[in-house]
Amino acid sequence: MSSNGHQRLxxxxxxxxxxxxxxxxxxxxxxxxxxxxxxPVPFACECDDSSCARALELPLAEYERVSAPADQFVVVPGHEDPEVEVVVETHGSYLVVSKPDLKRPGRSR
Ligand SMILES: [Zn+2]
Incomplete structure (x- = not known):
């Protein structure tokens, strides 16, 4: 990945x-x-656009399931970033995306 890509990530x-x-x-x-x-309860879109104020709705139990892995986020359809994310689940009003880079061992977080 380019250094620009790293900054973006x-x-x-x-x-x-x-x-x-x-x-x-x-x-x-x-x-x-x-x-x-x-x-279904409203959650904030977790995309990487800091100006995004979209909301999406999903049941609490669903949110807890999909957000349990540290590399997974819920976003409004179309807000996924294919450069750093992989869509792992598609639902009517939201997508579940994974950031494979967050799974790599050796990160300081
Ligand atoms: Zn968004």
């Missing part, structure tokens, strides 16, 4: 991680609030 990763943290807090709150696990 680092930036994308930071932004997506922020959204993912936000969504995970939200999922925990919804769960505590008694939202049924199969009821």
């Amino acid at each position: 680092a930036r994308a990763e930071k932004n997506e991680q922020a959204y993912k943290d936000h969504n995970e807090r939200r999922a925990a709150l919804d769960e505590e609030g008694g939202v049924p696990e199969d009821e």
